[in-house]
Amino acid sequence: MQTSASLSRSTTFLADLPARSLLGQRWVYHSLFWTVLSLYNTLYFGFMLNNYTQAVFEFSVKFPFYLVLVYGNIYYLIPNFLLPGKYIQYFAYLILATLFSVAVIQTLINHLIYINYCPVGYHPNVLFDPKPTAKRMFDTFSVFGVTSGIKLTKDWIDNQQRIKELEGxxxxxxxxxxxxxxxxxxxxxxxxxxxxxxxxxxxxxxxxxxxxxxxxxxxxxxxxxxxxxxxxxxxxxxxxxxxxxxxxxxxxxxxxxxxxxxxxxxxxxxxxxxxxxxxxxxxxxxxxxxxxxxxxxxxxxxxxxxxxxxxxxxxxxxxxxxxxxxxxxxxxxxxxxxxxxxxxxxxxxxxxxxxxxxxxxx
Structure with missing residues (x-):
């Protein structure tokens, strides 16, 4: 059992830990990214739709697919296809994954949110209505682009640092x-x-x-x-x-x-x-x-x-x-x-x- 003195020392030690030790954890950066993305969807699209509840409902459906697409892209598609120079295969898999995800997202939003869970006054869209489909594909590709840019930039910086260390x-x-x-x-x-x-x-x-x-x-x-x-x-x-x-x-x-x-x-x-x-x-x-x-x-x-x-x-x-x-x-x-x-x-x-x-x- 810890004494009060040892507890005090432990508390002081934890309080003195530099903030950068926490910010250096990968999960912190990832959590911060998804938090910012969810706030952006809620505030921006809620403002555009003039309905923040609908924006929250829609992002809650899209969020699991974004997770799978983003991490699948970062940890599988980029290292196995983009970096080795298999550009045609990379973009083909990327487009197919996006089309499949958007189709599933459209179906879920139409049948889960608009019909069953949304307040009165919501009307289901046609499953592949061009306007919302194009919008959601653009949103998905935007998330792809931002996360891929972050990943490639980070890898480039790390690689340059390794080169400098090796040269030194x-x-x-x-x-x-x-x-x-x-x-x-x-x-x-x-x-x-x-x-x-x-x-x-x-x-x-x-x-x-x-x-x-x-x-x-x-x-x-x-x-x-x-x-x-x-x-x-x-x-x-x-x-x-x-x-x-x-x-x-x-x-x-x-x-x-x-x-x-x-x-x-x-x-x-x-x-x-x-x-x-x-x-x-x-x-x-x-x-x-x-x-x-x-x-x-x-x-x-x-x-x-x-x-x-x-x-x-x-x-x-x-x-x-x-x-x-x-x-x-x-x-x-x-x-x-x-x-x-x-x-x-x-x-x-x-x-x-x-x-x-x-x-x-x-």
């Missing part, structure tokens, strides 16, 4: 796939760097492990979301640059500039790093092993301008078969994320590569 899911899946390709690519490069340090028994190896641990934490746990803060992304880039600085030492000449207010700005994670990876991979001279790298990150109102400049050498033929994985992935991600709302410029010259990315920030 497909985009999300592709973005996750592209991001998952970037992460192993990055770890492969970094582990190679760590391997070279351990071979040399460098004292820098432990520091590399610590930096790599921080990067792995970011990639595995913080980059799963659709967005990250620009500040965190910059910290991630800085950790990567620190790792490369440990590997290159004095051979790396790095100019990393940050301008503008980076607080409260957001962007997709792991979007900028592939450009920097590409610069390290293709901007190193085989002869000297040195790299002159310029990175500029500017926040301009609600946009980010990101630029990378690295040298270009002629002795990079052996790297061509490996190039482009991270860059191709990030281009595809940009297309999916921003459509035509971003600008990516890649300008190779005889001596350097220049990459510029302009994207909106959230």
């Amino acid at each position: 899911q497909s985009v999300r899946n592709e973005l996750e796939f592209l991001k998952s390709q970037i992460q192993p690519h990055f770890f492969f490069n970094t582990l190679n760097n760590l391997y070279s340090l351990t071979i040399k028994k460098s004292d820098l190896a432990p520091e590399v492990v610590v930096k790599l641990s921080g990067l792995m934490s970011y990639m595995l746990y913080e980059s799963d979301s659709q967005e990250t803060t620009l500040k965190k992304e910059i910290e991630h880039i800085q950790n990567y640059l620190d790792l490369e600085s440990l590997r290159f030492g004095k051979r790396l000449h790095l100019d990393f500039k940050i301008e503008g207010a980076i607080e409260q700005k957001k962007l997709p994670p792991l979007l900028l790093l592939p450009f920097i990876e590409n610069a390290f991979k293709h901007g190193t001279s085989h002869e000297t092993g040195a790299l002159d790298l310029k990175i500029s990150l500017k926040v301009l109102n609600e946009h980010l301008l990101f630029e990378v400049i690295n040298p270009k050498f002629d002795n990079q033929q052996s790297r061509k078969k490996h190039k482009g994985l991270g860059l191709k992935n990030v281009k595809r991600r940009l297309d999916l994320l921003y459509s035509d709302k971003y600008e990516l410029t890649i300008q190779p010259s005889d001596k350097e590569y220049f990459i510029s990315l302009f994207i909106p920030l959230n």
Whole structure:
């Protein structure tokens, strides 16, 4: 047995239910439609006939037939004939059903209402008098048309919603796939760097492990979301640059500039790093092993301008078969994320590569 407190909570819960939860029920919409249709018949035809009682009697006879015709059309004729493109069969069955229904309705109205149940003064019409027959056929087809239009419109809206959901899911899946390709690519490069340090028994190896641990934490746990803060992304880039600085030492000449207010700005994670990876991979001279790298990150109102400049050498033929994985992935991600709302410029010259990315920030 419920206590008064539990009853009070139940009452409060029911009172707090949003109205849309009730309106979302199919039976509510159907009941509302038939209520409106019955009121229309009663008020409009009662006014036209100057007799509301007769209008109520007639609609009470027509109502069961309308139910059978409407739901038969919605749940049988439309899915089995109209939607598959069997238009001739659909309209043939529709006309036959209408003619049969109107004939039965005429008979019932004449013999049940006009003769037995209507007040004195009502006179039965001829069974197939053209005027009332045409009127009732028009009424029946009107109900068919309205309900069919509602059904087809609802199905079209639902179908468009499903298409959007599938497209959105497909985009999300592709973005996750592209991001998952970037992460192993990055770890492969970094582990190679760590391997070279351990071979040399460098004292820098432990520091590399610590930096790599921080990067792995970011990639595995913080980059799963659709967005990250620009500040965190910059910290991630800085950790990567620190790792490369440990590997290159004095051979790396790095100019990393940050301008503008980076607080409260957001962007997709792991979007900028592939450009920097590409610069390290293709901007190193085989002869000297040195790299002159310029990175500029500017926040301009609600946009980010990101630029990378690295040298270009002629002795990079052996790297061509490996190039482009991270860059191709990030281009595809940009297309999916921003459509035509971003600008990516890649300008190779005889001596350097220049990459510029302009994207909106959230």
